[in-house]
Amino acid sequence: MKAQEFLVKEKFPLFWCAGCGNGSVMHAIVRCFEKLNYTRENTVVVTGIGCWGKGDDYINTNTFHGTHGRALAFGTGIKLANPELNVVVLMGDGDGATIGGNHLIHAARRNVDVTSIVVNNLNYGMTGGQYSGTTPCNKTTSTSRYGHIEHGFDLSGLVAAAGAPYVARGSVYGIVQLEKFILEALKKKGFSFVEAISQCPTHFGRLNGMKEPAGMLNWIKENSVSVSSANQLSDSERENKFILGKFADKEKEDYSTKYLRVIREAKKIKEGGK
Amino acid sequence: MWKVEVNEKLCKRCGICSTFCPVKVFTCEIDGLPVHTYQEKCTGCNLCVLRCPDIALTLTGGKEQ
Ligand code: SF4
Ligand code: SF4
Ligand code: SF4
Numbered sequence: 001m002k003a004q005e006f007l008v009k010e011k012f013p014l015f016w017c018a019g020c021g022n023g024s025v026m027h028a029i030v031r032c033f034e035k036l037n038y039t040r041e042n043t044v045v046v047t048g049i050g051c052w053g054k055g056d057d058y059i060n061t062n063t064f065h066g067t068h069g070r071a072l073a074f075g076t077g078i079k080l081a082n083p084e085l086n087v088v089v090l091m092g093d094g095d096g097a098t099i100g101g102n103h104l105i106h107a108a109r110r111n112v113d114v115t116s117i118v119v120n121n122l123n124y125g126m127t128g129g130q131y132s133g134t135t136p137c138n139k140t141t142s143t144s145r146y147g148h149i150e151h152g153f154d155l156s157g158l159v160a161a162a163g164a165p166y167v168a169r170g171s172v173y174g175i176v177q178l179e180k181f182i183l184e185a186l187k188k189k190g191f192s193f194v195e196a197i198s199q200c201p202t203h204f205g206r207l208n209g210m211k212e213p214a215g216m217l218n219w220i221k222e223n224s225v226s227v228s229s230a231n232q233l234s235d236s237e238r239e240n241k242f243i244l245g246k247f248a249d250k251e252k253e254d255y256s257t258k259y260l261r262v263i264r265e266a267k268k269i270k271e272g273g274k
Numbered sequence: 275m276w277k278v279e280v281n282e283k284l285c286k287r288c289g290i291c292s293t294f295c296p297v298k299v300f301t302c303e304i305d306g307l308p309v310h311t312y313q314e315k316c317t318g319c320n321l322c323v324l325r326c327p328d329i330a331l332t333l334t335g336g337k338e339q
Contacts, residue, residue, distance in 0.1 A: 007329070012284055014328055019288035023327035173294070175324045201288075213288035221294075 001039065006030040008058050015054055019213020021172040021198030022052050025119050028179040029088070030059065032186055036086075043086045046075040046114075048095040051125040051200075055090045069100030072107045075114045083256040086186070087114040094124035097155050098133035108162035108191050113254040115185045115192045120155060121200035129203025136240065140207040156247045159193045165252040166192035169244050172199060173221040177244065190254040197224070197242045276318040277335045278310045284330035291322035291331060 007030060016022045033043065043061035047053040048071035056063035062085075066074040075089040091097070096104055096118045107114065123141050124130045131141040134152040141148060160167040166188040170178030178196055185192035197220055199205060205216035220242060227245030230238055278291075278299070287306030292298075296319060301311040310316065323331045 012329070013286070014284075016327065018286035018327075019290055020327055023329055024325055027324070027326075027329050172325065172327075175321070179324070213286075214290050214293040217290060218293070 001034060001037075003027070003030040003034040006033050006038075006040075006059055006061065008060050011058055014058065016051060017200075017202045017213075019199065019201045019217070020051065020125075021121060021196070021200075021217070022055065022119055024172045024175060025052075025117065025178070025196045025198060026055050026058060028175060028182055029090075029117065031179060032183045033061070035183060036186055038086055042084065043088065044075075044078055046071050046078065046087060046089045048091055048100060049126070050092040050095045052090055052092040052119045053095060053126075069095055069098075070103065071096065072100060072103040072114070072116065075116075076107055076110075076112045079112055079114050079256060080259070083113070083260070088186070089114055089116045091116060091118050092125070092132075093118060093120040093122065093134040093155070094127075094130075094132040097153060098124075101133060101153075104159065105162040108159045108164040108193065110255050111163065111165065111190045111252055113190055113256055115182075115188070115194070117182060117185070117194050117196065118155065119196050119198045121198045121204060122152070123200055123204045125200045125203055129200070129207060135204075139204070141204065142207065156193070156195045159195075160247040163191075163252075164193050164248055165190040165250050167195075167247040168193070168249075169195040169197065169242070169247070171197040171220050171224055171242060171244060173217055173224065174244060181246070184249070188249075189257075190252050197244075275313055275335050275338060276316040276333060277313060278316065278322060279332045279334060280308055280310070281330040281332075282307060284328045285326075286328050286330075288327060291326055294325060295322055 040061045046064045047056040049068035079087045129142040138147045156169040168181035170181045185194045199216035201213040210216040224242045230243040292300035297315045299316045300308040
């Protein structure tokens with residue numbers, strides 16, 4: 001199937017604001033579906049709540065729209081019930097990393113074979129631009145008018161530390177690299193995680209002096225560094241940068257494979273006992 | 275020659291395609307609609323198509339032989 005055929009064109013134009021990065025990430029995802037010969041039947045896109053949570057409205061594979069922060073819990077259930085399915089979980093930083101942060105680290109630790117794609121636009125977009133768990137220190141949001149006093153999570157670092165075998169961070173500006181990461185993540189057996197640094201011009205951009213839709217994307221471009229160049233920077237210099245690249249890429253037996261073994265063992269014992 | 279077509283119904287006039295085109299092919303109409311004006315400069319890199327948040331662009335044509 002062609003990438004365009006995975007999109008629900010009748011519902012276009014997209015609901016998202018002018019210049020919002022969600023559409024760019026969604027387009028990259030369906031291009032990867034085409035490259036991997038995914039079908040509607042063998043793929044499930046799972047979402048939670050938030051602007052990015054609307055992504056499933058526009059993708060015509062099987063979809064599941066869950067509750068706030070719980071997309072990964074539903075995704076885990078779907079994968080365990082039918083390990084043959086390609087399960088792709090779309091979350092925002094508010095949904096997946098703040099409300100649902102606990103699901104994120106535990107899905108990574110369990111190594112459930114799903115692909116998570118977090119669009120990180122540094123705030124809660126849909127509810128009005130409140131700070132999220134990834135809002136950088138000193139940035140203005142609707143709930144941190146005098147500058148945010150907390151520090152944001154290094155999400156990719158967090159998920160890598162939780163044991164995920166594939167973790168990468170890209171950006172909407174670096175769309176070619178981002179697409180490559182999504183493709184690799186989809187191919188990876190085990191929990192794979194892609195963080196897409198993206199723009200929310202309507203809230204984060206506007207409140208931080210980047211009102212023009214292209215402004216926040218330009219700021220992302222200007223403040224991105226590769227993993228290798230980041231190693232040359234001091235801690236304080238790294239603090240305000242988006243470090244793009246791969247943080248984990250290894251082989252690790254996934255949850256479903258191990259669980260099937262448990263089922264086989266249990267059956268043997270049962271049959272032996274008859 | 276390469277040609278980038280803009281779907282006017284889908285385009286939200288965000289300016290991302292024109293701002294980040296490496297060779298500045300686009301001009302914009304008063305309402306912000308991008309126009310593939312300096313077509314002869316277009317390298318067919320496809321970046322505008324990939325970055326457009328509204329999936330409003332299509333690249334056609336090809337390199338001159
Ligand atoms: S509020 Fe922000 S995240 Fe939501 S659609 Fe608008 S720009 Fe995108
Ligand atoms: S990037 Fe897309 S939506 Fe934005 S101005 Fe260009 S064609 Fe229109
Ligand atoms: S294909 Fe590349 S060079 Fe041509 S208009 Fe798009 S971004 Fe510019």
